[in-house]
Amino acid sequence: MLEAGQQLVDASQGETHIPRQNLHSEVLALLRTAIMEGRFKPKERLNERLLCERFGISRTPLREAFKVLAAEGLLTLLPNRGVVVTTLSIADFEATLSVMAHLETMIGEQAAINSDEQTITKIRAWHHQMFAHFLRQEMAPYFELNQKIHIGLAAATGNAVLVSLYASLNAKILRYRYQANLQPERWQAAVEEHEDILSALILRDAPRLGALLRQHLLNKGAAIKSSLEEG
Amino acid sequence: MLEAGQQLVDASQGETHIPRQNLHSEVLALLRTAIMEGRFKPKERLNERLLCERFGISRTPLREAFKVLAAEGLLTLLPNRGVVVTTLSIADFEATLSVMAHLETMIGEQAAINSDEQTITKIRAWHHQMFAHFLRQEMAPYFELNQKIHIGLAAATGNAVLVSLYASLNAKILRYRYQANLQPERWQAAVEEHEDILSALILRDAPRLGALLRQHLLNKGAAIKSSLEEG
DNA sequence: TTTGTTCATATTGCATTCAAAATTCATTTC
DNA sequence: GAAATGAATTTTGAATGCAATATGAACAAA
Incomplete structure (x- = not known):
């Protein structure tokens, strides 16, 4: 059975109805x-x-x-x-990655400029939590925080369209990550990339944050692809 | 009543089923x-x-x-x-435009590089047809060819994801154009922009085509926005 | 006039039903 | 034994039915 009543009221907008989910x-x-x-x-x-x-x-x-x-x-x-x-062909996978790379650049450049201090504090906290999970090699909670950080950065741009587009494209490729087994050295590298990402965000270095996010995505994509080609 | 039987059989792919649309x-x-x-x-x-x-x-x-x-x-x-x-708020409209501006840049840069000669020939033909409609001030067929050209450029990148994303975002803002009445001077300017776009494509000047498409979109967006704010 | 209450109507969300299509599997044919 | 045929079963696509919710009119009270 489906659990009813887990939906919370979003009172952010004044005129909205009570979201009685269907x-x-x-x-x-x-x-x-x-x-x-x-x-x-x-x-x-x-x-x-x-x-x-x-x-x-x-x-x-x-x-x-x-x-x-x-x-x-x-x-x-x-x-x-x-x-x-849906099965993504290699061409689809690469096409998606290519578009996402551009979106990541956009996210990085705009998040560096538009983030408010609370957002940065929040992302920094997530980063440290994520790092703790990495140290304990806890994959699932690591992934979860990783997602939070990336969506959080997209949200920090203040562009709602960008967020939903990013989330939607991400969904299409992310599911392959659960098949691809994350290699230890790639995991290590990803964490290091996240360190750089965080510092670029704190310094509000827009071009750098854009470039780092872009490269981080491409590295992740390459790792998934090679892992899929082996499996 | 829905007209049945207007769907044509797409026999391009060998193994595909007969697309008996539902x-x-x-x-x-x-x-x-x-x-x-x-x-x-x-x-x-x-x-x-x-x-x-x-x-x-x-x-x-x-x-x-x-x-x-x-x-x-x-x-x-x-x-x-x-x-x-759906009614787009001004914020939604601008957020969409901002994302599309990036996609247009991407489209221009990649179309300049990846287009094959037939595609360029085809787009050039559409351009001249469109120009003829402009001279006769025929709005509807002008719009139609305009759309063909823009989608054609997206398709010329060879990136299917980019095409569908572009089409989907375009749909969200394009419908406002039918409300916004196109000002004569904006129409004139748009046609001139298209001249430049075509020449950049023919010259395969990637950065220039990207920049032109981006600016063309932003101009179009600004025109729609001001027209909406008046109305 | 404005505000509140009641009831009739219309509309929506979901379940169920029915017909068309695909799949399965036993049987026949070569 | 492999391929082909055809009937039985399963599954899908679309229509209909039913209960819950929302809308709106009529009327009463402030």
């Missing part, structure tokens, strides 16, 4: 996370009936979620033959 | 175009029952299309109260 969006979020975390693997077929039983819902909201995830590029609809988790 | 995606495309062309205006509420009758379909595929368009940012779902055409 089933469709809850299932959507659930599936999106499952795909991103690799619990549904690329090429895997999703069975409507089984998922309906699992979630305790009918086919209608599930199918609505399928359509949205297909539009996001996480699922592929096969007419009359169901849905499968 | 209702949901036909309605989706139909609605998307209608919103983009401003036939549904921002803030306008879409009535399920009326649209069902108009299209001669049931609520299920229509609602699926609604969900996808909401994910694309063209519609806004009001829980239990239906859907309305």
Whole structure:
């Protein structure tokens, strides 16, 4: 069964209604996370009936979620033959990486300029927490904080469109990371890159932060790609 | 009523299935175009029952299309109260424009390098057709060719992700152009910008094409914004 | 006039039903 | 034994039905 009532009221906007979530969006979020975390693997077929039983819902909201995830590029609809988790071709993967590299540059340059002090403090705190998890070699919480930092940097630009675009593209490639096993030396290097990123943010060095984020992404992408080609 | 049988068989790929489109995606495309062309205006509420009758379909595929368009940012779902055409705040508009400016730069730089000769020939032909429509002050076909050129340039990069992202962001702001009445002097200027764009493409001057496309977009955005603020 | 209450109507969210298509599998044919 | 055929089953796509929610009109009280 789906847990109701976990949605919090977002009172940030004055006129907004109380966000009584509907089933469709809850299932959507659930599936999106499952795909991103690799619990549904690329090429895997999703069975409507089984998922309906699992979630305790009918086919209608599930199918609505399928359509949205297909539009996001996480699922592929096969007419009359169901849905499968989208498989990125190498070309797709590289195309996505190439666009993201530009977005990362944009994020770095604008975050360095537009971040307020509290945001920087927050990101610094996340960084140190993440570092602690690295020292203890705790992969899952490390990933989680890593994500927080990157989304936090995107948010620090103050550009909501940039955030959602970044998150959406990130989802498409990030799920491959759960398949790719992170090599120890790459992990070490990533942490060092994060040290530089943090210091560029604190110094508000816009060109440098942009370049660092860009390179960090490209390195991560290369690591995932090589790991996938081996596996 | 929906016209059946207007979908053509795309036999370009050997193994592909016959694309017997399902209702949901036909309605989706139909609605998307209608919103983009401003036939549904921002803030306008879409009535399920009326649209069902108009299209001669049931609520299920229509609602699926609604969900996808909401994910694309063209519609806004009001829980239990239906859907309305999304209204971009000034902040949203500028955020979108800012991201698109970066994408345009990327498109220009990569299209200059990656275009093949046929593509350049094709874009040149579109340009001259478009120019003819400008001389005759034929707005609608001018817009259509203008769109073709911009999407064509994005496609010339060879990056499919970039194309779809560009198209999606473009949809969000382009629909305001149908509200904004194009000023004669802006139209004149836009055509001149297109002359420069074409020549930079032919010369394969990557930095210049990137800069020109970027500035062209920003000019277009500024024109739409000022026109909206007046209206 | 404004504010509050009640009830009828319309609309939405989800479940269910029905028909069309694909898949499976036993059977036949070569 | 492999390929081909066709009926039974499963799965999908779309329509319909039903309960919950929102809207709006009518009316009463301040």
